[in-house]
Amino acid sequence: MSKSIVQAPKSRFIHVMCKKCKNEQVIYNKAATVIVCTGCGMEMAKPTGGEIIVNAKVLEILG
Ligand SMILES: [Zn+2]
Structure with a gap:
């Protein structure tokens, strides 16, 4: 049995600051x-x- 793994980017939230x-x-x-x-x-x-x-400006990557 073969598994196909889709390499999709992980869903997450990014805490950013306006430049x-x-x-x-x-x-x-x-x-x-x-x-x-x-x-x-x-x-x-x-x-x-x-x-x-x-x-x-990325301050933090959340989850
Ligand atoms: Zn702004």
């Missing part, structure tokens, strides 16, 4: 839409279909 206004927020690493800073509206992460590309 521009220092606002901190928690974002989902597999978000399907662009994530903008709730403080200044700057783009903090963009979707790739898999794991997002973070354009903010």
Whole structure:
């Protein structure tokens, strides 16, 4: 019996800080839409279909 293991990126949340206004927020690493800073509206992460590309300072990886 063969097992097929899909190498999908792990779902997790990332605690980030905006490079521009220092606002901190928690974002989902597999978000399907662009994530903008709730403080200044700057783009903090963009979707790739898999794991997002973070354009903010990563403070902590959660779970
Ligand atoms: Zn900001």
